[in-house]
Amino acid sequence: MGDLPCDNAPAQSAFAFQDGTGGIAVLKRSSAIVAAAKQRSPLVCDLCGFNFEETYGELDRGYIECHHIEPLVSRNGEPAPTRVGDLALLCANCHCMVH
Numbered sequence: 001m002g003d004l005p006c007d008n009a010p011a012q013s014a015f016a017f018q019d020g021t022g023g024i025a026v027l028k029r030s031s032a033i034v035a036a037a038k039q040r041s042p043l044v045c046d047l048c049g050f051n052f053e054e055t056y057g058e059l060d061r062g063y064i065e066c067h068h069i070e071p072l073v074s075r076n077g078e079p080a081p082t083r084v085g086d087l088a089l090l091c092a093n094c095h096c097m098v099h
């Protein structure tokens, strides 16, 4: 836990992970792609299929968590653009499980 840049991770650890690869700019890009991923509908957990919209409604759209399938620096050590496909949307339980 803590070695992947997830939107629910403390800002400090996310920043530490990005250290040397573009810092804040990378962090901002990551936030943008996370926001884009959460536009998906219906909003369900990729692992267990938990349906956030069905259970909580629109109000809790922000509660699903984003997991980066590939760390940003994994490709030859160079920062690579993150695509929506690089993210998994997970409920908190499943997110804990994959770490």
Ligand SMILES: [Zn+2]
Residues within 6 Å of the ligand: 045, 046, 047, 048, 049, 050, 090, 091, 092, 093, 094, 095
């Ligand atoms: Zn789940």
Ligand SMILES: [Zn+2]
Residues within 6 Å of the ligand: 004, 005, 006, 066, 067, 068, 095, 099
């Ligand atoms: Zn994660």
